[in-house]
Amino acid sequence: MSNFKEHHDDAPLHAAPGSASSDWELAAAACELALLRRSGRPLAPLPVELAERIRQDAPAHLPPSPRGIAIESVPEPKRLGGRTAGRSRLALAGWCTAACLAGVLMWQWMAAPQITAPPGGDASPSALADLRRKLLTDDPEAVTVSWKAGDDPAIVADKAELESAGGLGDVVWSSARQEGFMRFRGLAANDPTVAQYQLWIFDAERNEAYPVDGGVFDVPPKADSDKPYSDIVVRIDPRLPVSRATAFAVTVEKPGGVVVSSRDRLPLLAALP
Amino acid sequence: MQRPVLESLLLPRIAGGDQSAVQDCIDRYGGLVWTLARRRLASREDAEDAVQEVFVDLWRSADRFDPRMGEEITFVAMITRRRVIDRLRRRTGLPETASIDEAGAVEAVDPAGDTPVGRRLELGEEARVADEHLEQLQLHEQRVLRLSIYDGLSHSAIAECTGLPLGTVKSHIRRGLESLRRTLAGRTRDDHRAAGRGPTSVERSAR
Numbered sequence: 001m002s003n004f005k006e007h008h009d010d011a012p013l014h015a016a017p018g019s020a021s022s023d024w025e026l027a028a029a030a031c032e033l034a035l036l037r038r039s040g041r042p043l044a045p046l047p048v049e050l051a052e053r054i055r056q057d058a059p060a061h062l063p064p065s066p067r068g069i070a071i072e073s074v075p076e077p078k079r080l081g082g083r084t085a086g087r088s089r090l091a092l093a094g095w096c097t098a099a100c101l102a103g104v105l106m107w108q109w110m111a112a113p114q115i116t117a118p119p120g121g122d123a124s125p126s127a128l129a130d131l132r133r134k135l136l137t138d139d140p141e142a143v144t145v146s147w148k149a150g151d152d153p154a155i156v157a158d159k160a161e162l163e164s165a166g167g168l169g170d171v172v173w174s175s176a177r178q179e180g181f182m183r184f185r186g187l188a189a190n191d192p193t194v195a196q197y198q199l200w201i202f203d204a205e206r207n208e209a210y211p212v213d214g215g216v217f218d219v220p221p222k223a224d225s226d227k228p229y230s231d232i233v234v235r236i237d238p239r240l241p242v243s244r245a246t247a248f249a250v251t252v253e254k255p256g257g258v259v260v261s262s263r264d265r266l267p268l269l270a271a272l273p
Numbered sequence: 274m275q276r277p278v279l280e281s282l283l284l285p286r287i288a289g290g291d292q293s294a295v296q297d298c299i300d301r302y303g304g305l306v307w308t309l310a311r312r313r314l315a316s317r318e319d320a321e322d323a324v325q326e327v328f329v330d331l332w333r334s335a336d337r338f339d340p341r342m343g344e345e346i347t348f349v350a351m352i353t354r355r356r357v358i359d360r361l362r363r364r365t366g367l368p369e370t371a372s373i374d375e376a377g378a379v380e381a382v383d384p385a386g387d388t389p390v391g392r393r394l395e396l397g398e399e400a401r402v403a404d405e406h407l408e409q410l411q412l413h414e415q416r417v418l419r420l421s422i423y424d425g426l427s428h429s430a431i432a433e434c435t436g437l438p439l440g441t442v443k444s445h446i447r448r449g450l451e452s453l454r455r456t457l458a459g460r461t462r463d464d465h466r467a468a469g470r471g472p473t474s475v476e477r478s479a480r
Contacts, residue, residue, distance in 0.1 A: 022351070026343050027403075027454035028422055029351035032309070033396040034403035035423040044311060046303030050321050054303075054328045058295045061332040063288060213285060240339065256291035259282050 128233045132181035135174055142174040145248070145270045147184070152267035154188045154197075154252060161186075169231065171248045171270045180236035182248070187232060187267070189221040190252075197250050198257040199236060205243035212240045214248070216257035247271040282345055288336035298331065302349045305396070309353045313425050319360055326356045343457065346397040361425075399457060406453050413437070417445040 136142055147168040149155045155168070168187075173180035182199065190196060199214030206212065215237035236248075252265035283301060286294035306327050310320040330352050338348050407415050417435065420426045421442075428446070432439040 023454050023458065024450055025351045025355065026347055027450045027457060029347050029354055030343075030399045030403040030457060031407070031418060031422045031450065031453060032354065033347065033350050033400035034407060035419055036308070037396045037400045038404055038407075043304035043308045046299065046307040046324070047321075050307070050324060051299050051303055054299055054325055055295060057325065058328070058332055059292065061329050062292060062295070063290045063332075063336065213289065215289065240341075256286070256293055257289055259285050 128181065128235060131235070132172055132183070132233060135177070135179060135181065136172055139174040139176055141176060142172055142180075143245075143272060144170050144172050145272050146170045147182075147250075147268045147270045150266045150269060152252070152265055154190075154265070154267035156186055156188045168268065171236075173236065173245050173248070175242065175245060178238065178241060182232075182234045182236060182250075184219065184232040184234070184268070187219050189219045192218045192255055194255070195252050196255055196257060198253045198261065199234075200249045200251065200261060201236070201238055201242050201245050202247040202249070203242045203244060204246050210260065211247075211249065212238050212242055213257065213259070214238050216253065245272060282340060284331065284335040284338040284345055284348070285340075287332060288338070295332075299328070302331075302346070305346070306349065306353045309350060310357055313357045314360060323353075323356045323360050326360075327353050330356065344397045344399045347399045402456065402460060403453055406456050407449075410449060414445045414449055417442055418449045421446050422450075 136144070147170060149168055167185065169183035169185045171180060171182050187197075196216040196218055198216045200211035201214045202208060202211045217234045219232055248270045249263075249266055250268040251261045251263060252267065253261060283294050283298045287298060303324075306324050307320070310323045310327070311317075314320040314323060327349075331349065334352070338345060342348075407418065410418070413435070417431055417437070420431045420434065421428070426434065428439060428442050431437070431442045435442070437445075
């Protein structure tokens with residue numbers, strides 16, 4: 001054992017994030033910051049060449065950026081008995097509620113549909129649809145809620161056509177599994193270099209102003225021009241645990257998404273009753 | 274409209290694969306990580322390696338940062354401490370320390386200046402709370418904590434330096450950190466209780 005370890009027994013201050021001991025580490029870190037602050041000394045700037053090395057090295061260690069995958073239409077959503085009764089009325093009420101929660105509802109956007117993959121995953125489009133169905137089967141507590149359209153050009157479908165096609169799609173969410181899927185119909189294709197769609201999950205346990213980031217996703221151009229509306233299926237990938245989801249909102253953001261949305265463009269919202 | 278205060282958080286963007294957040298993260302925390310590493314590692318090469326390891330850790334574990342648990346800057350400082358201590362442990366002999374002057378204060382920027390580094394001297398709300406907490410401690414307790422946490426001295430070195438028994442040194446450190454831990458945790462709980470979840474310390478500090 002080194003002299004340092006022998007005499008500097010700070011093992012409790014050194015544990016994995018999230019473990020009980022990491023509280024001690026955070027306290028020690030806060031203490032060091034406090035003493036650094038108290039010293040009044042300025043921070044030394046990171047050497048430029050070192051910063052450049054870190055920047056160049058970063059892509060090898062970053063998590064993959066979510067990507068979309070085109071797919072053909074998906075079967076109608078399997079609704080849970082009783083769970084979707086009165087859905088449209090409830091969704092409408094939910095829309096109003098969530099709109100209040102969100103504080104804003106004025107948006108706009110673009111054109112065409114299909115299916116995307118789970119963020120960071122390589123699941124095939126049909127596999128996503130299967131996973132969605134499996135989630136509904138495996139978790140009887142999973143909820144299904146329909147999307148309501150905001151006033152945004154991202155909704156490119158004609159309402160009558162949408163109704164015949166089964167609506168704008170829906171959200172399936174399993175609180176127990178912290179997992180879910182979204183289906184979209186009549187949502188405009190996006191150019192990922194210009195803008196991306198981003199999901200937000202409102203959680204009853206969190207401040208309404210700061211919904212959980214559900215990840216960004218793309219809607220690729222429609223592959224089959226003969227079909228007016230094919231479905232997009234996207235796996236929900238919350239960045240933080242969601243205790244009790246109350247609403248889901250889709251916004252249009254810059255590529256890569258944002259930490260907090262200005263909510264200038266909010267084409268879709270689904271509120272749980 | 275309420276200002277989106279979470280806008281200042283970078284690690285969630287990193288966790289989301291947003292490569293544009295990399296430069297922001299380096300800009301925001303590079304100076305802090307470098308300063309903390311240079312204070313404890315006398316060798317510039319060691320400090321450079323440690324800083325690179327810290328950022329790799331941040332890229333890889335960004336999704337483990339939870340703003341409900343504390344501020345982003347404290348999380349970054351924790352990762353930095355971890356890497357520096359790891360590096361010190363891998364070496365034989367007592368930990369090396371270097372003052373900020375030795376470690377490159379000549380490169381430092383005026384904290385009152387308008388440069389990013391200067392602005393970054395604001396080390397977060399938790400640092401302020403920790404500072405206030407330290408003020409509540411007895412002077413000899415403050416000194417022991419400072420020698421341990423800030424100067425990186427071993428427990429036995431602190432005992433020798435202060436004349437306090439080794440057991441007393443250890444208990445001062447443990448009690449001091451435990452009370453600070455409770456203070457920070459209680460503060461987080463209060464924040465959450467105040468507004469359903471309420472803005473975290475991170476959010477408040479970003480305002």
